[in-house]
Amino acid sequence: MKGPKKLKDHYLGPFVIVSLHGANEVQVELSGELAETQPTFPVSLIKPYQPADIKLFPLRNPAPLTIAPVGQNEDKKIKKGD
Numbered sequence: 376m377k378g379p380k381k382l383k384d385h386y387l388g389p390f391v392i393v394s395l396h397g398a399n400e401v402q403v404e405l406s407g408e409l410a411e412t413q414p415t416f417p418v419s420l421i422k423p424y425q426p427a428d429i430k431l432f433p434l435r436n437p438a439p440l441t442i443a444p445v446g447q448n449e450d451k452k453i454k455k456g457d
Contacts, residue, residue: 389424 390403393414402415427435 386422388422392421 387409390405393402393404395401396415399418400415401418401421405412405414429435
């Protein structure tokens, strides 16, 4: 993650979505050097994973992708005045 900004990846991932917090926040599972980072991100920063096309990029070895089903958390609704 160190080095000139123009050489860094624009997006990292794929990451497993652990939970949804309302309609605007997503909590992801981070590991490695990203484990110290806050795991909650706005939905606007999340993009769907699209594997590389083998025909366009024949030398790339696609990483195995395992996706576990995710249930939506029921957040408590806060009433005005509570």
